[in-house]
Structure formats: C-alpha cells, structure tokens
Amino acid sequence: xxxxxxxxxxxxxxxxxxxxxxxxxxxxxxxxxxxxxxxxxxxxxxxxxxxxxxxxxxxxxxxxxxxxxxxxxxxxxxxxxxxxxxxxxxxxxxxxxxxxxxxxxxxxxxxxxxxxxxxxxxxxxxxxxxxxxxxxxxxxxxxxxxxxxxxxxxxxxxxxxxxxxxxxxxxxxxxxxxxxxxxxxxxxxxxxx
Numbered sequence: 001x002x003x004x005x006x007x008x009x010x011x012x013x014x015x016x017x018x019x020x021x022x023x024x025x026x027x028x029x030x031x032x033x034x035x036x037x038x039x040x041x042x043x044x045x046x047x048x049x050x051x052x053x054x055x056x057x058x059x060x061x062x063x064x065x066x067x068x069x070x071x072x073x074x075x076x077x078x079x080x081x082x083x084x085x086x087x088x089x090x091x092x093x094x095x096x097x098x099x100x101x102x103x104x105x106x107x108x109x110x111x112x113x114x115x116x117x118x119x120x121x122x123x124x125x126x127x128x129x130x131x132x133x134x135x136x137x138x139x140x141x142x143x144x145x146x147x148x149x150x151x152x153x154x155x156x157x158x159x160x161x162x163x164x165x166x167x168x169x170x171x172x173x174x175x176x177x178x179x180x181x182x183x184x185x186x187x188x189x190x191x192x193x
Contacts, residue, residue, distance in 0.1 A: 004031070006184040009113030009172035011120060013038060014163045014191060019077065021160040022134050022171065023188040024153040028181040030174035031189075032090045032110040032131040034118070035065075035073055038166035041123055043067045047086040047130035057140070058083060065132055065161070073167060078160040081153040085136035087146060090114055090128065091176040113172045121168045134159055136179060150181045 001023065004010050014020055014035070022031050037043035049066040056063060060082045065074040090110035097105050115125035135153040140146055173187040174180055 001188045001190050004171060004173040004187045004189065006173050006186050007108045007113075007175040009110070009117045009170060010189075011117035011168060011170040012191070014167045014169045016163050016166050017193070018163050019160055019192045020074075020163070020169065021078075021158050021190050021192070023156065023158040023190075024081070024135050024151070025155060025188045026185040027153060027155040027157070028135075028151045028183075029153070029185040029187060030136040030151055030176075030179050031134040031187045032114065032172040032174055033134055033169065034090070034114050034128055034131045035167045035169045036118070036121075036123055036127070037067065037073075038168050041127070043069050043071070044127055044129065045073060045132065047132065050132070051086055057086070059086065059132075060084075064164075072164040074161040074163060076159060077162050078158070081135055081157040081159060083135070083137050083152045084159065085133035085138040086130065087138055087140075088130070088133055088136065088148070090131045090133075090172070091174065091179070108175045110172045110174055110176070113175070114170045117170045118168065123168070133174075136174075148179055151179075
C-alpha cells in the first residue's frame with residue numbers, strides 16, 4: 001500500500017485495465033482524484049459528463065467516470081463506502097483566502113497538490129476542473145443549498161476503479177479540515193494488474 005501524507009498529493013500512470021484502489025486508512029478523510037488521458041493531455045476528467053451519463057449524483061459500483069470527450073476513463077468496480085462527490089471543485093488557495101478574508105493567507109490545497117503533481121507530466125493547472133472527491137459527503141437540500149457533511153467513510157473503507165484507457169492520475173489526501181471532520185489524515189492507494 002502506498003501512502004499519501006495528510007495534505008499532500010501524488011501522481012502516476014495507470015494503464016488500461018489496471019485497477020486503482022484508494023483507501024481511507026483512518027476514517028473521515030477525503031481524497032481528490034483527477035485524471036487525464038496519457039496519450040492526449042487535452043482529454044481530461046469531466047465530472048459534468050459523468051453526472052450526465054450516469055444519471056446519478058452519487059456514483060458507486062458499476063458507474064463510470066467520463067472524459068470531456070465522452071469516453072469512459074474509469075469504472076467503479078468495488079466500493080465499501082458508497083458516498084463520494086462530483087459537485088465540488090478541489091479546495092484551492094483562493095478558496096482559503098476568501099474564507100479567511102485575507103489575501104496573504106497561505107494554506108496547502110488539493111488544487112495546489114493536483115497541479116504540482118500533474119505538472120510533472122506536462123499538464124497545466126488551468127486544465128484541472130472539478131475532481132472526483134472520494135469519500136466526500138455532500139448533501140443537496142430541497143432548496144438547492146450544498147452542505148458539506150462529515151465523510152461516511154470509516155477506517156479501511158475503499159473504492160476501486162478499473163482504467164478504460166491509459167491515464168495519468170493525480171490523488172490527494174484532502175487539505176481542507178472542515179471537509180474531513182476537523183483533522184487531516186493520510187490516504188492509501190495501490191495499483192493492481
């Protein structure tokens with residue numbers, strides 16, 4: 001099992017048909033996932049297409065993550081938590097500055113971690129749109145309000161994806177305390193053929 005330290009990220013190549021498993025090691029910890037085609041950097045994860053083609057707000061086993069070109073990138077093949085998010089963008093330095101009301105405030109963020117790690121593969125930060133937020137628990141009220149709740153994941157919960165194309169994947173151990181029940185923890189992942 002590979003470990004992503006709390007508030008950091010990683011990236012790697014995931015080949016077609018390989019399986020990526022992401023595990024919440026300690027419980028109530030989100031992991032942001034973003035991916036791009038390994039053969040065309042302009043083909044990127046589209047959460048909007050994924051919502052549209054699955055007709056689901058909360059994806060789980062059997063559901064697929066699609067690219068901006070409407071191609072399947074990843075398919076969820078196992079999921080012990082069952083609650084993840086497609087609506088919220090990765091937390092960013094700008095978000096933290098708005099929340100703090102301080103333009104000089106610094107806080108590590110998922111967008112920074114995704115950007116730094118995807119830059120190693122020649123991907124620009126501006127290409128990173130909404131991430132698939134593993135274990136994130138977002139509720140939408142009848143009036144349309146979006147409320148971030150405590151993740152439902154417990155220690156040892158995991159989600160597994162099968163790649164439908166060669167991908168460059170970036171993962172984080174989310175940096176936003178409020179999203180992770182007040183504490184930041186490590187995330188585990190492994191790749192199997």
